[in-house]
Amino acid sequence: MAAIHDLTKYLGQPDGPLAAVVEIFPDMVFVVDPEERILHINALAARSLGGTPGQFIGRKQDTLFAAPLAERHSRFIQKVFRTGEIVVTETHQEIHDTPIWIDARLVPLKVASGEVRAVVGIMRDVSVRVHAQEALAEREAYLRAMLDNFPFLVWLKDTEGRFLAVNQAFAHACGRAHASDVVGLTDFDVWPQELAQGYVDDDRSIMATRKQKDVLEPIFTEGASRWFETFKTPVLDKQGKVLGTTGFARDITERQRLNEELRAQREQLRALAAHVESVREEERVRIAREIHDELGQALTCMSMDLAFLDKQLPKGNAEAAARIQALATLVKETVKTVRRISAELRPSILDDLGLGAAVEWLAHDFETRTSIGCAVSVPSNVAISAERGTVVFRMCQEALTNVARHAGASHVSIDLVEAGDTLTLEVRDNGRGITDEEVQRPGSLGLLGMRERAALLGGVAEVKGTPGQGTTVTVRVPLQGS
Ligand SMILES: Nc1ncnc2c1ncn2[C@@H]1O[C@H](COP(=O)(O)OP(=O)(O)OP(=O)(O)O)[C@@H](O)[C@H]1O
Numbered sequence: 001m002a003a004i005h006d007l008t009k010y011l012g013q014p015d016g017p018l019a020a021v022v023e024i025f026p027d028m029v030f031v032v033d034p035e036e037r038i039l040h041i042n043a044l045a046a047r048s049l050g051g052t053p054g055q056f057i058g059r060k061q062d063t064l065f066a067a068p069l070a071e072r073h074s075r076f077i078q079k080v081f082r083t084g085e086i087v088v089t090e091t092h093q094e095i096h097d098t099p100i101w102i103d104a105r106l107v108p109l110k111v112a113s114g115e116v117r118a119v120v121g122i123m124r125d126v127s128v129r130v131h132a133q134e135a136l137a138e139r140e141a142y143l144r145a146m147l148d149n150f151p152f153l154v155w156l157k158d159t160e161g162r163f164l165a166v167n168q169a170f171a172h173a174c175g176r177a178h179a180s181d182v183v184g185l186t187d188f189d190v191w192p193q194e195l196a197q198g199y200v201d202d203d204r205s206i207m208a209t210r211k212q213k214d215v216l217e218p219i220f221t222e223g224a225s226r227w228f229e230t231f232k233t234p235v236l237d238k239q240g241k242v243l244g245t246t247g248f249a250r251d252i253t254e255r256q257r258l259n260e261e262l263r264a265q266r267e268q269l270r271a272l273a274a275h276v277e278s279v280r281e282e283e284r285v286r287i288a289r290e291i292h293d294e295l296g297q298a299l300t301c302m303s304m305d306l307a308f309l310d311k312q313l314p315k316g317n318a319e320a321a322a323r324i325q326a327l328a329t330l331v332k333e334t335v336k337t338v339r340r341i342s343a344e345l346r347p348s349i350l351d352d353l354g355l356g357a358a359v360e361w362l363a364h365d366f367e368t369r370t371s372i373g374c375a376v377s378v379p380s381n382v383a384i385s386a387e388r389g390t391v392v393f394r395m396c397q398e399a400l401t402n403v404a405r406h407a408g409a410s411h412v413s414i415d416l417v418e419a420g421d422t423l424t425l426e427v428r429d430n431g432r433g434i435t436d437e438e439v440q441r442p443g444s445l446g447l448l449g450m451r452e453r454a455a456l457l458g459g460v461a462e463v464k465g466t467p468g469q470g471t472t473v474t475v476r477v478p479l480q481g482s
């Protein structure tokens with residue numbers, strides 16, 4: 001047969017060296033003539049058809065495959081005969097009911113005149129690769145679905161700052177319809193220049209340090225600048241080589257606004273509390289003075305009048321004399337009570353002798369009233385204004401009231417220390433010890449008041465307890481303040 005004869009010209013003898021090479025080829029190889037008869041087939045190809053080469057030589061390809069597939073083969077084979085050009089296809093075939101993917105190259109065998117006498121088919125089963133690609137695509141689809149449903153902006157960049165992948169939220173933020181529209185672009189293509197420069201600088205620094213970076217940064221999106229909390233990380237391979245950067249950013253504009261609102265509200269509440277406190281203090285001063293002055297004066301008058309009446313009383317009226325005597329004693333006692341109430345409301349010693357003396361007085365008064373031993377140590381002269389001193393005094397008073405009411409202590413020590421610009425007040429008892437839960441409890445308004453007062457002066461108040469050993473209240477405030 002002419003064709004076979006011609007073929008030997010190209011392939012050599014069927015048992016020659018070239019044919020032997022074709023035999024050990026990892027691909028399936030066959031040769032067909034213009035009638036699509038098989039002139040040569042290697043063992044691998046014959047095996048995939050379920051036989052040996054001898055069983056297929058001379059048979060037409062359409063007797064080996066189902067009609068639709070045979071027609072398809074025929075189309076490609078005839079195209080090569082017609083055009084004299086190589087055809088490359090990737091086709092999905094079912095061979096013996098097994099679906100496989102075949103990468104096929106059909107090569108023309110030409111004689112000197114250029115006429116195509118035969119077609120060589122080289123076919124490779126690429127099912128494994130195709131399936132791997134499909135599995136990869138599937139995994140990518142899952143990942144993408146996850147990333148696109150993320151309420152954060154997510155991106156991956158190469159070392160040059162080009163986007164390799166972004167999620168839908170990112171595309172949306174930079175005004176692109178699809179995530180794929182951003183791939184290949186850089187920050188400078190999608191963000192305002194100054195912002196882009198900042199992002200690029202960050203990427204450089206994390207690639208250099210190989211450390212994650214968390215930043216609060218503005219992102220310009222939908223015509224407005226919004227605040228984002230961003231986490232940027234270098235991407236490293238197994239050898240530690242930097243492959244690029246990745247990051248995600250969440251919009252915290254709303255959270256920041258709420259925080260700001262909360263802060264402003266707190267500030268207002270604090271100002272209100274301060275105002276109420278100062279009004280209360282003024283009121284105390286006024287009432288203390290009125291009680292002291294008005295009641296005190298009236299009682300002094302009564303006392304003098306009683307003395308007068310006692311003198312004027314005719315002798316021998318023992319009962320009346322005794323009554324006057326009793327009244328005079330009562331008036332004296334009442335004077336003492338008035339002084340005590342007025343002092344408790346607002347110890348004049350605070351105005352007259354200052355904070356140190358007032359704290360000392362408070363300690364002695366506490367000891368007498370409660371029988372709890374009280375050691376006190378104060379500097380002779382505290383350089384603090386009357387207003388600030390009053391606030392510290394009230395905190396000390398609150399701490400002592402708590403000791404009397406809750407501690408079950410037998411001893412308390414008060415230390416007022418001036419060091420540098422700071423005044424420290426420490427009230428330490430040896431009672432049951434306050435628990436952390438009691439310190440944090442929202443209902444602990446006395447303690448809250450103490451902390452607020454300290455904050456008002458630009459300082460802090462801390463309360464700490466050790467079970468069975470006692471409680472310590474420490475107040476630290478600047479001596480001077482606005
Ligand atoms: N020195 C202390 N030792 C043990 N427990 C204490 C001490 N001081 C406070 N506590 C506990 O902490 C709680 C909160 O104290 P806080 O001063 O805030 O409120 P309060 O004294 O109960 O009421 P008030 O508002 O009249 O001050 C107290 O109820 C008490 O249980």
Ligand SMILES: [Mg+2]
Binds near residue numbers: 398401402446447
């Ligand atoms: Mg209290």
